[in-house]
Amino acid sequence: MNSPPTAPPDLACIGFGEAAQAFAAGWGAERSRSLAVYDIKTDAADPALRAAKQADYARCGVPGCSTLAAALAGRGLVFSLVTADQALVAAGQAAACLAPGALFLDCNSCAPGTKQRAAALVEAAGGRYVDVAVMAPVQPQLHRTPLLLSGPHAQAALAALEALGMQASVAGDRVGAASSTKMIRSIMVKGLEALVTECVLAGVRAGVDAQVLDSLQASHPGLDWKRDAAYMLERVMTHGVRRAAEMREVALTVAQLGLQPRVTRGTIAWQQRVGELGLRAADDDYRALATALLQRLGTDTEEEETMGQIQDYHDIPGTYVFDAEQSRKGYHLNMFCMSLRSADNRAAFKADEAAYLDRFPMSEEQREAVLKRQWNEMLRLGGNVYYTSKLAATDGINFQELAARMTGVSSEEYRHMMVSGGRPIEGNRSKSEWKHG
Amino acid sequence: MAKLLAGVATSHVPAIGVALDQGKTGEPYWQPLFAGFEKSRAWMEALRPDVAIVVYNDHATAFSLELIPTFALGCAAEYPIADEGWGPRPVPPVPGHPELAWHMAQSLVLDEFDITIVNKMEVDHGLTVPLSLLFGQPDAWPCPVVPLCVNVVQYPPPTGHRCFNLGRAIRRAVESFDRDLRVVIFGTGGMSHQLQAERAGLINSEFDRRFLDLLVDDPHAAAAIPHLEYLREAGSEGIELVMWHVMRGALDEQVTEVHRHYHVPASNTAVGHLILENRGG
Numbered sequence: 059m060n061s062p063p064t065a066p067p068d069l070a071c072i073g074f075g076e077a078a079q080a081f082a083a084g085w086g087a088e089r090s091r092s093l094a095v096y097d098i099k100t101d102a103a104d105p106a107l108r109a110a111k112q113a114d115y116a117r118c119g120v121p122g123c124s125t126l127a128a129a130l131a132g133r134g135l136v137f138s139l140v141t142a143d144q145a146l147v148a149a150g151q152a153a154a155c156l157a158p159g160a161l162f163l164d165c166n167s168c169a170p171g172t173k174q175r176a177a178a179l180v181e182a183a184g185g186r187y188v189d190v191a192v193m194a195p196v197q198p199q200l201h202r203t204p205l206l207l208s209g210p211h212a213q214a215a216l217a218a219l220e221a222l223g224m225q226a227s228v229a230g231d232r233v234g235a236a237s238s239t240k241m242i243r244s245i246m247v248k249g250l251e252a253l254v255t256e257c258v259l260a261g262v263r264a265g266v267d268a269q270v271l272d273s274l275q276a277s278h279p280g281l282d283w284k285r286d287a288a289y290m291l292e293r294v295m296t297h298g299v300r301r302a303a304e305m306r307e308v309a310l311t312v313a314q315l316g317l318q319p320r321v322t323r324g325t326i327a328w329q330q331r332v333g334e335l336g337l338r339a340a341d342d343d344y345r346a347l348a349t350a351l352l353q354r355l356g357t358d359t360e361e362e363e364t365m366g367q368i369q370d371y372h373d374i375p376g377t378y379v380f381d382a383e384q385s386r387k388g389y390h391l392n393m394f395c396m397s398l399r400s401a402d403n404r405a406a407f408k409a410d411e412a413a414y415l416d417r418f419p420m421s422e423e424q425r426e427a428v429l430k431r432q433w434n435e436m437l438r439l440g441g442n443v444y445y446t447s448k449l450a451a452t453d454g455i456n457f458q459e460l461a462a463r464m465t466g467v468s469s470e471e472y473r474h475m476m477v478s479g480g481r482p483i484e485g486n487r488s489k490s491e492w493k494h495g
Numbered sequence: 496m497a498k499l500l501a502g503v504a505t506s507h508v509p510a511i512g513v514a515l516d517q518g519k520t521g522e523p524y525w526q527p528l529f530a531g532f533e534k535s536r537a538w539m540e541a542l543r544p545d546v547a548i549v550v551y552n553d554h555a556t557a558f559s560l561e562l563i564p565t566f567a568l569g570c571a572a573e574y575p576i577a578d579e580g581w582g583p584r585p586v587p588p589v590p591g592h593p594e595l596a597w598h599m600a601q602s603l604v605l606d607e608f609d610i611t612i613v614n615k616m617e618v619d620h621g622l623t624v625p626l627s628l629l630f631g632q633p634d635a636w637p638c639p640v641v642p643l644c645v646n647v648v649q650y651p652p653p654t655g656h657r658c659f660n661l662g663r664a665i666r667r668a669v670e671s672f673d674r675d676l677r678v679v680i681f682g683t684g685g686m687s688h689q690l691q692a693e694r695a696g697l698i699n700s701e702f703d704r705r706f707l708d709l710l711v712d713d714p715h716a717a718a719a720i721p722h723l724e725y726l727r728e729a730g731s732e733g734i735e736l737v738m739w740h741v742m743r744g745a746l747d748e749q750v751t752e753v754h755r756h757y758h759v760p761a762s763n764t765a766v767g768h769l770i771l772e773n774r775g776g
Contacts, residue, residue, distance in 0.1 A: 370723050371722075371723055371726050371727070374694070374726055374727050374731075375693070375694055376692045376693030376694030376695075377689065377691065377692055377693075377694050377726070377730075377731050378691060378692055378731075379650050379726060379731060380648065380649060380650050380731075381650040381651070382650075385560065385649055389560055392555075392559070392560050393559065393560060393561075395555075396555060396559045396560070398580065399556075399578065399579075399580060401578075434692050434693065437691055437692050442555070442648060442649075442691075443690045443691035443692075443732075444554045444555040444648055445555050447580075447690075448555070448580050451579070451580030451581060452580070456510075456762075457509065457510070457690060457762055457763060458510070458762045458763055460690075461690060461695040461696055461763050464691065464692055464693065464695050465693055465694075465695050465696060466693070472696065475696055476696055476698075476759075476760040476762070476763065477524075477760065479698060479700070479759055479760075480687075480696050480697060480698025480759060480760055480763075480765070481689075481694065481695075481696040481697045481698065482698075482699075483697065483698075483699040483701070483702070483728060486694055486697060487727055487728075488727075
């Protein structure tokens with residue numbers, strides 16, 4: 059080993075799930091004892107969750123801290139190993155109590171844009187942010203699992219990780235390079251799991267699973283189809299919810315590249331659906347796992363969350379009906395708008411829009427639409443006009459001016475249209491009528 | 496016993512409130528709209544009801560996505576005026592009628608309308624604009640109000656048929672209240688309008704006029720209009736018209752149309768207005 063002579067700095071971990079536990083196991087007992095760990099599950103309302111996390115600490119021989127600030131105090135190297143949907147929140151909270159100059163290794167699987175926002179928070183607080191992508195399952199390689207680093211502090215992080223006996227390489231000096239690699243790779247890795255899930259479940263229910271897998275084995279001998287199917291089903295059953303959160307970031311990454319994440323939407327739906335069942339994968343035989351799953355799914359009519367059902371009103375042009383799907387999607391966006399009813403909040407928002415928006419866990423797309431005042435995009439992403447109008451009011455825009463902006467005409471033109479009797483119903487009933495426009 | 500005398504339907508466009516509050520009612524843009532309510536104020540002045548039940552919707556003011564009651568009945572003694580982002584309207588707070596409201600709440604639930612009871616609520620333009628249109632600009636509102644708030648923001652709102660039947664149950668509730676109160680009921684919102692996205696500004700006068708006729712003469716047919724038709728024909732916010740069926744359901748099958756007014760536009764909206772009296776009178 060040609061480790062650098064300097065000893066690694068004191069370590070902290072935010073989040074102590076599968077990845078953190080694997081790293082700790084790889085680092086060994088002595089280093090584990092000197093770790094400072096914080097996991098939000100120790101603050102959970104459910105006593106069983108709290109107890110389970112304390113049991114994880116005890117089993118791995120790591121000292122758990124009761125607050126994030128206690129875990130980060132004086133620590134020079136911080137691993138953020140939370141779930142993808144919590145990564146930005148964790149970075150924001152860590153920024154408030156990070157030791158000066160500490161390396162903040164954001165190892166979560168997030169879209170590059172999310173990482174860049176997290177980086178801004180950490181850097182503003184005097185931390186050194188590193189975009190880290192975990193490039194393989196943490197079992198069985200533990201702390202030797204390949205990591206990809208990027209960002210201006212990637213070289214410093216590389217040295218620190220090598221001192222810990224970890225295996226990392228640098229993908230570039232731009233935050234987002236490592237996560238893009240990981241995200242785009244995940245389209246395949248987690249997508250394959252979803253494909254296998256659908257294929258095997260359908261095969262077992264139709265009674266043709268053996269024929270299907272044997273035929274695949276002949277065509278694609280690179281995989282051991284029956285064994286790998288069992289492994290993938292187990293992954294989806296155990297980690298589906300977490301993977302779905304990660305795949306939402308993947309979908310965003312794809313969308314930000316100007317492509318439609320059509321397959322990834324399906325991946326999210328399968329990972330979420332199966333993960334939510336909470337079934338324990340108690341077998342290593344694919345057919346046994348599939349049978350248990352099929353029993354729980356029954357006749358599966360659960361709505362696909364990302365696709366939604368086609369409704370009769372979807373044919374109305376230039377209209378977003380604020381239905382269940384939109385409301386679920388837009389909850390945080392709308393609640394942000396609702397907060398602007400208070401004059402204090404309006405002032406705080408105007409003083410620093412981006413910082414104010416951090417209080418609301420909305421999606422990257424929603425956030426961008428708000429910052430850019432893309433009024434129709436906000437509606438598409440689940441906003442409701444009675445809520446978005448509160449953002450408009452904050453900007454001094456009334457309902458009529460807002461309508462003008464949404465329809466892409468000047469206030470004068472819009473007003474003139476209204477005084478002349480409004481937008482006529484003829485030609486505006488159906489999307490089919492708009493195609494010729 | 497209390498008696499339900501008449502129903503009032505009117506749009507509740509916020510810009511109408513702004514025009515009233517800023518003294519713009521005589522301006523050419525607004526004059527024809529307000530002219531249509533002069534007779535209504537005289538009618539109301541002559542009627543002098545003891546209580547007004549106002550069916551309206553909250554516009555993400557008192558309720559947010561945290562809590563979305565389909566039907567919420569105000570049982571408070573007073574309702575403060577909400578700040579909707581521009582400061583509260585300069586109108587007096589709205590006095591409640593807790594005795595009647597609580598009686599209605601109990602009666603409605605036992606009549607199988609499981610309404611939500613609200614003891615603290617700010618009221619927005621949905622309630623105050625109709626009061627201004629019918630009572631003018633007094634220092635204190637001339638009669639107490641029982642607000643009935645209907646969700647029309649989160650799709651789907653209750654069906655027209657359900658609203659109509661709620662109106663009937665309200666009639667039974669009012670007329671089983673053991674005090675000699677003379678009651679009017681308001682149905683507010685509409686008419687055709689769409690405030691959102693690329694189709695904003697939609698007005699469908701033909702639909703609106705047909706709706707007015709139907710509501711007066713064939714209320715069951717009016718109540719049977721499906722949601723899709725409101726959305727498509729009257730605009731995404733035109734679906735507020737379901738609230739008019741509550742008012743209509745509280746009246747007799749046969750009513751006398753005392754007054755009608757229709758005007759386009761007020762801001763983004765077609766304004767419709769009806770006064771209907773029970774013939775038992």
